[in-house]
Amino acid sequence: MYCFFFFLYISQVNHLADVAKDAALLQGVLMRIQETPNSSELVTYAPLTLFPTPVPKAVFHQAIEVQTHYNILVDKISQDPDFLQGALASTIEVDDFIARLFKIHQQILKEGRSQSIILGLNRSDYMLDLREDGTSSLKQIEINTFAASFGGLSSRMADVHRHILNVAGRLEESQRILNNNPAAGLAAAIAKAWELYGSERAVIMFLVEESQRNIFDHRYIENELWKRNIPTIRKRFDDVCKTGSLDQDKRLFVDGCEVAVVYYRNGYMPQNYVSEQSWDARLLMERSLAVKCPDISTHLVGTKKVQQVLAKPGVLEKFFPEQPEVVEQIRATFAGLYTLDMGPEGDRTVAMALAAPDRFVLKPQREGGGNNIYGSEICQVLERVKDSKERMAYILMDKIHPTPVLNYLLRRDAPLKLTNCLSELGAFGAYVRQGKDMVLNKCVGHLLRTKSAEHSDGGIAAGVALLDNPLLV
Numbered sequence: 001m002y003c004f005f006f007f008l009y010i011s012q013v014n015h016l017a018d019v020a021k022d023a024a025l026l027q028g029v030l031m032r033i034q035e036t037p038n039s040s041e042l043v044t045y046a047p048l049t050l051f052p053t054p055v056p057k058a059v060f061h062q063a064i065e066v067q068t069h070y071n072i073l074v075d076k077i078s079q080d081p082d083f084l085q086g087a088l089a090s091t092i093e094v095d096d097f098i099a100r101l102f103k104i105h106q107q108i109l110k111e112g113r114s115q116s117i118i119l120g121l122n123r124s125d126y127m128l129d130l131r132e133d134g135t136s137s138l139k140q141i142e143i144n145t146f147a148a149s150f151g152g153l154s155s156r157m158a159d160v161h162r163h164i165l166n167v168a169g170r171l172e173e174s175q176r177i178l179n180n181n182p183a184a185g186l187a188a189a190i191a192k193a194w195e196l197y198g199s200e201r202a203v204i205m206f207l208v209e210e211s212q213r214n215i216f217d218h219r220y221i222e223n224e225l226w227k228r229n230i231p232t233i234r235k236r237f238d239d240v241c242k243t244g245s246l247d248q249d250k251r252l253f254v255d256g257c258e259v260a261v262v263y264y265r266n267g268y269m270p271q272n273y274v275s276e277q278s279w280d281a282r283l284l285m286e287r288s289l290a291v292k293c294p295d296i297s298t299h300l301v302g303t304k305k306v307q308q309v310l311a312k313p314g315v316l317e318k319f320f321p322e323q324p325e326v327v328e329q330i331r332a333t334f335a336g337l338y339t340l341d342m343g344p345e346g347d348r349t350v351a352m353a354l355a356a357p358d359r360f361v362l363k364p365q366r367e368g369g370g371n372n373i374y375g376s377e378i379c380q381v382l383e384r385v386k387d388s389k390e391r392m393a394y395i396l397m398d399k400i401h402p403t404p405v406l407n408y409l410l411r412r413d414a415p416l417k418l419t420n421c422l423s424e425l426g427a428f429g430a431y432v433r434q435g436k437d438m439v440l441n442k443c444v445g446h447l448l449r450t451k452s453a454e455h456s457d458g459g460i461a462a463g464v465a466l467l468d469n470p471l472l473v
Contacts, residue, residue, distance in 0.1 A: 046153050046216075047466040049450050050408035051168075052161045052177060053423050055470035056128070059138040060446075063126055063427045066329050067443035069320075070124050071431040073330065074145055075438075076319045077306065078118070078297040081109055083318075087309040088300065090341045090392040091365060097270040098303060098365050104283050105296045111287065114250045118433040119193040119261065119293040121186050122302070123148035123447065125426045126333065127400040139335040139400050141424060145294050145302030146268045146367065151182035151428055152220030153467055154447045161469045177469055178446075182428040185444020187224030189430035192440050193291045194230055194260045196432070202260035204232045207240070207285075209266045218265060233257055237266070237273070240281035252288035261291045268299075268367045304363045308395040311337040336398035340391045349396050350386045353378055361397045369464065374399075374456045404453045409466055420453040423468060446470065 077083060084105070092099040124143045128136035158180050165174035194204060204225055206218060222232045235254055243255040252259040262285050266272050273279055286296045300306070309315060311334045316327045338349040353360050362373040362381060373381055373394075385391040404420040426447035432440040449465040 044412050045410070047409070047411035048157065048160065049421070049466050049468040050164060050410055052165075052173075052469035052471040053405055053407060053421070053448060053450055054473045055423070055425065055448070056136055057472045059126075059128055059136055060425065060470055060472055062138050062329075062333075063124070063425055064443050064446065066333060067124060067427040067429045068431075068441050069326050069330055070143060070427075071120060071122065071429040071441050072438070073310075073316075073319055074120055074122060074143065074298060074301050074429075075118060075431060075433060077301045078120075078295070080319075081105075081297075084297065084300055084306070087306050088303065090389075091303065091305045094389050094393045095365050098300075098305075100273075100279060101296060101300060104279075104286055105300060107283065108286055108296055113295075114287060114289045115291055115295075116435045117193055117196050117291045118295065118298070118431075119189060119291050120145065120298055120429070120431045121148055121151075121189060121263075121293055122429045123151075123426045124333075124429065125424055127402045127422070127424050129335070129400045130403050136403065138333055138425075139398075140307075140333045141335075141400070142304065142307060143302060144367065145298050147265045148426075148428065149214060149265075150217055150426075150447050150449075150467065151186045151445065152217035154445065155181045155183040155220055157467050157469050173471060176471060178472070180445050180469075182445030182447070183220040184224050185430055185442060186428065187221050187228075189432055189440055189442075189444070190221070190261055190263060190293065191225060191228050191230055192432045193293070196434055196439070197260035197291055199258060199260060202258040204230060204261045204263060205254060205257075205259045205290075206232060206234045207262055207264045207266050208234050208236060209272070210236055210238075212265075237278040237281045240284065241277040244281060244284055246284065246288055250287065250289040252285060252290040259288070259290045261293060262288075263293045264299075302367070303365050304395050305365060308337040308339060308397075310334075335400060338396040340394050340396060342389060342392065346391065350382055350391065353396055354382055354386075359399055361399050363395050363397055364393055372456070405450075407450060407468075409450070409452065411466060421450045422453050423448055423450045424465070425470065 088098065088102060092102045122143055122145045125141040126138050127141060129139045131137055158177050162174045162177050165171070165177070190204060194202070206222065208218070212218070225232050233255070240254055245253050247253065252262070267282060273282070286292060316330055320326045338352070340346045340349055353362065357375055357378040360378060362378045364371055381394075382391065402422050404422060406418055407421045408416055409419050409421070410416065426449070427443055428445045428447065430440065430442050430444045431438065448468040448470050450468040451465040455464045
C-alpha cells in the first residue's frame with residue numbers, strides 16, 4: 001500500500017523511457033511526497049529498490065525447496081525439551097531475557113501444554129556467498145520463528161517492479177517477475193489453526209506494539225483473514241494485562257472476546273516487556289487454550305544458540321533419522337558456526353576470531369536487526385569477555401561475502417543515487433500440526449531485502465534495508 005502512493009506519481013510522468021537515467025526527475029517526485037509535515041500518523045511509501053535484483057535460479061529454488069524441511073525441523077525441536085535444555089543451558093546462565101523465556105517454557109512443561117494445535121510461521125534468511133570459482137552458494141543467516149515480517153508488503157512488490165519495468169520500457173524483464181503472495185499463505189495457515197480451534201465466535205488476536213510503524217504489513221494479513229470472515233482484533237501487552245483472563249477450561253478472553261489464535265507481532269525483544277505485568281501477560285497467553293504463534297518453545301528454537309548447536313556434526317541426524325537427503329539439503333545451507341561456551345572449544349573460537357575478525361560476525365541472542373558485531377568491534381567485545389562467562393551470550397559465524405549489485409534505493413528523506421548493494425533472500429514457511437498429524441506444511445512465498453553495501457547489518461524495520469524482488473537469471 002505504501003508503495004502505490006509513490007507510483008501514482010510515477011505513472012503520470014510522460015516519456016519516462018529510461019527511469020534509471022532520469023534520477024533527477026525521480027528525486028523531484030520523491031520530494032513532492034516528502035513535503036507532508038512530519039507526523040506520528042504519516043503514511044509514506046515503504047523503502048524499496050527501483051529495480052529488481054538478479055538472483056541465480058538454482059539458489060532461489062534451493063531456498064524455496066528446503067523451507068518445508070526447515071518447518072519440520074523447527075517443529076521437532078520445539079517438541080524436544082531435552083534438546084532445548086541442553087542447547088540453551090549456557091545461554092540462560094548469562095542472558096536474562098532468554099532465561100525469562102526459558103522459565104515460562106519450563107512452567108508450561110510442568111503444567112502440561114493446554115493446546116495440541118501448533119501454528120508456525122517462520123522465515124529463513126540467506127545470503128549468496130561468492131565462491132572462489134565465481135559461483136554463489138546459499139548460506140543461512142538465521143531463521144525467524146517469531147513475528148517474521150514483511151509477508152504483507154512483499155506481496156505487493158511484484159506488481160510494483162512490473163510497473164517500473166514497464167514504464168522503463170523493459171517489458172521482457174517485467175514478465176519475468178515472479179508472482180509472490182506470502183500474505184495469503186500466512187493467513188491461510190492462521191485460518192487453518194482458527195478452524196481447528198473450533199469456535200466461530202473466537203477471534204485472531206494480533207499482539208502488537210504501542211506504536212506500530214509497520215502496520216500495513218499486518219493489515220495485508222488481517223485483510224486476508226477478513227476475506228474468510230474470520231474476525232481479528234489488535235491488542236497490546238497492556239490490554240492483556242488489564243482485560244485478559246482464563247476460564248475454567250483455560251480459554252483465553254481479552255476485552256470480552258474469546259481468542260482462538262494469539263499471533264505475536266511483539267514480544268521478541270527485552271524492551272517489549274516494559275514491566276512484570278508484561279511478563280505475566282505472556283505467561284497467561286502461553287498457559288491458555290489459544291493457539292500461539294509462536295508458542296514459547298518455538299520462540300526459543302529461533303535463538304542464535306540453537307542455530308549454532310544444529311550445525312554440530314550428528315545433530316541434524318537426530319531429527320531426521322534415515323533421511324540423509326533431508327539432512328544434506330539443510331546442512332548445505334549452513335555457514336560456519338562456532339560456540340563461545342567456556343572450555344577448549346570456546347577458547348579456540350575466541351583465538352580464531354581475534355586473529356582474523358574480518359572473517360566473522362559476532363551474534364548476540366537478539367532479534368530486530370542492528371545487533372550483530374563486525375570487524376574491530378569483535379576484538380573489543382571479545383577482549384572484554386574472553387575470560388568470563390559473558391562470552392556465552394554470543395555465537396560466532398563465518399562472514400558471508402555476497403556479490404554487490406548496482407541499484408537505486410528509494411527511501412524517504414534520502415538522495416536518489418546509484419549504489420552498490422547487497423541482498424538477503426528470505427523464504428516464508430507455514431505449518432500447522434494437530435497432535436501428531438501435520439495438517440499443513442508449505443513454503444508460502446519469498447522476500448528479498450537489499451541494502452547499501454556500506455551497511456554491515458540491519459533490516460527494513462531498522463531503517464537500513466529496502467524491499468526488493470528477485471529477477472531470476
